[in-house]
Amino acid sequence: MIEILSIFLLCLTVITAVAVIRARSLFTAVMLMGIFSLLMAAAFLLLDAADVALTEAAVGAGISTVLMLSALALTASKERVEHVRFGVAVIVCTVLAGAIFYATFDKPPLGDPNAPVHQHVAPEFFSITREEIGIPNVVTAILGSFRGYDTLGEVIVVLTAGIGVLFLIGGTAPMGQVSPSSGDQTIRGLRHHQPLRVIAKWAIPFIMIFAFYVQFHGEYSPGGGFQAGALFAAAIILYGLIEGHRRSVQVIPPAVLRAMAAGGALLYGAVGVVTMLMGGNFLEYRVLHENSTTAQQMGIILIEAGVGITVAGVLLAIFHAFAARDRA
Amino acid sequence: MSALTDLFHYWVFVVLLMIGFYGVMTRSNLMKKLLGLSIFQSAVFLLFISMGKVEGGTAPIVLDGNWDATFSNPLPQVLILTAIVVGISTLALGLALVVRIKEAYGRIDDIDAPEAES
Numbered sequence: 001m002i003e004i005l006s007i008f009l010l011c012l013t014v015i016t017a018v019a020v021i022r023a024r025s026l027f028t029a030v031m032l033m034g035i036f037s038l039l040m041a042a043a044f045l046l047l048d049a050a051d052v053a054l055t056e057a058a059v060g061a062g063i064s065t066v067l068m069l070s071a072l073a074l075t076a077s078k079e080r081v082e083h084v085r086f087g088v089a090v091i092v093c094t095v096l097a098g099a100i101f102y103a104t105f106d107k108p109p110l111g112d113p114n115a116p117v118h119q120h121v122a123p124e125f126f127s128i129t130r131e132e133i134g135i136p137n138v139v140t141a142i143l144g145s146f147r148g149y150d151t152l153g154e155v156i157v158v159l160t161a162g163i164g165v166l167f168l169i170g171g172t173a174p175m176g177q178v179s180p181s182s183g184d185q186t187i188r189g190l191r192h193h194q195p196l197r198v199i200a201k202w203a204i205p206f207i208m209i210f211a212f213y214v215q216f217h218g219e220y221s222p223g224g225g226f227q228a229g230a231l232f233a234a235a236i237i238l239y240g241l242i243e244g245h246r247r248s249v250q251v252i253p254p255a256v257l258r259a260m261a262a263g264g265a266l267l268y269g270a271v272g273v274v275t276m277l278m279g280g281n282f283l284e285y286r287v288l289h290e291n292s293t294t295a296q297q298m299g300i301i302l303i304e305a306g307v308g309i310t311v312a313g314v315l316l317a318i319f320h321a322f323a324a325r326d327r328a
Numbered sequence: 329m330s331a332l333t334d335l336f337h338y339w340v341f342v343v344l345l346m347i348g349f350y351g352v353m354t355r356s357n358l359m360k361k362l363l364g365l366s367i368f369q370s371a372v373f374l375l376f377i378s379m380g381k382v383e384g385g386t387a388p389i390v391l392d393g394n395w396d397a398t399f400s401n402p403l404p405q406v407l408i409l410t411a412i413v414v415g416i417s418t419l420a421l422g423l424a425l426v427v428r429i430k431e432a433y434g435r436i437d438d439i440d441a442p443e444a445e446s
Binding site: 003006007010011013014017018020021026029030033036037040043044047048049050051052055056059060063064067068071072074075076079080086088089090092093096097100101104105107109110111112113115117118121122125126130136137138139142143147150151154157158161162164165168169220221222224226229230311314315318321322325 | 332333334335336337338339340341342343344345346347348349350351353354355357359360362363364366367370373374377378379380381382383384385386387388389390391395398399400401402403404405406408409410412413414415416417418419420421423424425426427428430435436437
């Protein structure tokens with residue numbers, strides 16, 4: 001039954017992907033991309049990746065759709081019909097697809113417990129998590145402890161991308177460049193749509209609570225800093241869409257967002273420096289507390305907080321940069 | 329049945345990868361190229377998550393202290409979880425570049441071609 005559902009979902013993702021590439025209206029393409037992400041999230045859930053599904057649903061279907069729509073408002077909503085020679089592209093794709101398709105026959109079947117990928121570090125991660133970290137969500141344990149350096153790197157990448165966006169469009173648009181669809185919508189939002197306002201008013205507090213739940217309960221259930229940051233940003237973005245950009249800036253001013261983006265990464269790095277000062281290696285949580293399990297959990301909670309703050313700060317700063325550009 | 333379900337996820341990976349790649353190659357609209365890249369990226373996510381699946385397993389979250397249950401491999405999930413968030417950050421950077429290109433050249437289609445009508 002699960003297999004059939006899985007195949008059905010994957011067929012839908014392929015159809016949606018084709019439609020995204022074929023659609024001439026960019027608005028249609030972006031909305032289809034949101035559906036694509038949601039289908040992908042469902043497929044991930046069927047593959048036992050609850051944390052990934054939560055992230056994909058919040059980030060792919062939610063925030064990236066909003067960002068692409070705000071970019072569309074600043075550029076063009078239609079793709080110009082052009083005359084490209086498709087021949088070479090078709091040949092390249094067919095040959096490449098054939099090669100990779102041929103390679104899949106060497107892969108172990110889906111779900112094979114004896115596949116090489118399950119033989120090396122994965123069993124060790126489980127046994128060490130059980131003995132030394134003691135939190136039920138092994139994904140969080142790997143993210144925060146085993147691969148702590150990697151996660152620090154990812155946080156820095158997110159921060160760097162945020163800084164890049166602010167450099168590119170953080171200022172105001174050059175004079176005389178009034179974007180086609182700017183005006184009332186972004187300033188006043190959708191306040192005149194009464195049903196939307198009422199629903200948003202009910203939904204936003206719950207999204208916020210869910211974000212904090214995902215943040216602080218991430219050791220026990222799916223979730224963690226990345227998802228919580230995205231959900232928190234989504235709640236504020238929803239508020240900004242409904243009540244207008246100006247009001248959402250009043251809720252959390254851009255200066256605070258920039259401080260959040262940098263502060264979260266700094267908190268993460270500081271945990272590493274503190275462990276060094278206490279005589280351990282960088283991000284070696286063991287030295288934080290006499291009890292090694294408590295020490296690991298302290299470390300993971302601290303760095304997850306850093307991740308959540310940075311992700312929320314960067315995503316909101318990016319959203320504000322696009323929305324403010326539209327007003328200029 | 330099993331021959332189909334054994335490798336079906338990997339075949340979908342191939343197809344999605346090629347759809348995204350085809351979009352990047354043939355569409356001159358920069359937004360379309362970014363959408364193609366996103367599909368390409370999602371295909372890679374699907375490959376990793378599919379490899380982590382274990383038959384009869386559950387999500388790698390231990391319930392009621394039952395550590396001996398069968399779990400899917402958490403490592404690919406961690407890699408992809410962070411990749412998704414990095415993916416949206418890079419997408420935002422790409423969108424910002426598209427916005428600047430639009431402001432500088434007045435169009436986002438066919439920016440390689442010489443200025444024709446605008």
